[in-house]
Amino acid sequence: MSYKNGKDVLPPSLLKQLQEYIQGEIIYIPKREKKRAGWGENNGARLLLERRNKEIYRQYKNGSKMVELIQTFHLSEDSIRKIIGKNKERASNATR
Template sequence: MSYKNGKDILPAHLLQELQKYIQGEIIYVPKKEKKRAGWGENNGTRLIIERRNREIFRLYQNGSSVMELIRTFHLSEDSIRKIIGKTRERLKQAAATP
């Protein structure tokens, strides 16, 4: 986020209207909601984690123990169990949807 001077980017009438509410201070103008990307969408992190989680579940289904998954993926037991549970639930929901 960078600083912009209002007089350089805003129409005069809008600047005058804003000055009725705030003067000489920094104000943050948020992006429109529809343009805001979700966590990890822009840099691919979300996709990487989804792939990792699918791999964890696949390995678990193929007989890997929770302890093996902990060592392989360097995650806590709680994290591994949550990933397995959430993935299992998603698959059940997908199967139930026509």
């Protein structure tokens, strides 16, 4: 986030309207809701987790034991079970 002077970026009529509410102070103007990126979309974290979760499910389907998955991916048993459950659900929905 960077600081911008209102008189440099706003039309004069809008600047006058804003001055009725606030003068000489910093105001934050949030992005439009539809323009906001979802969690992990900009830095690739979401994609990495999706790939990891698909790999966990693939290994599970190929016979890996829960203990092996826990040790390989450094996650709790509960987390592994949730990932497997979500991927099972997606797979069953995709075949319908």
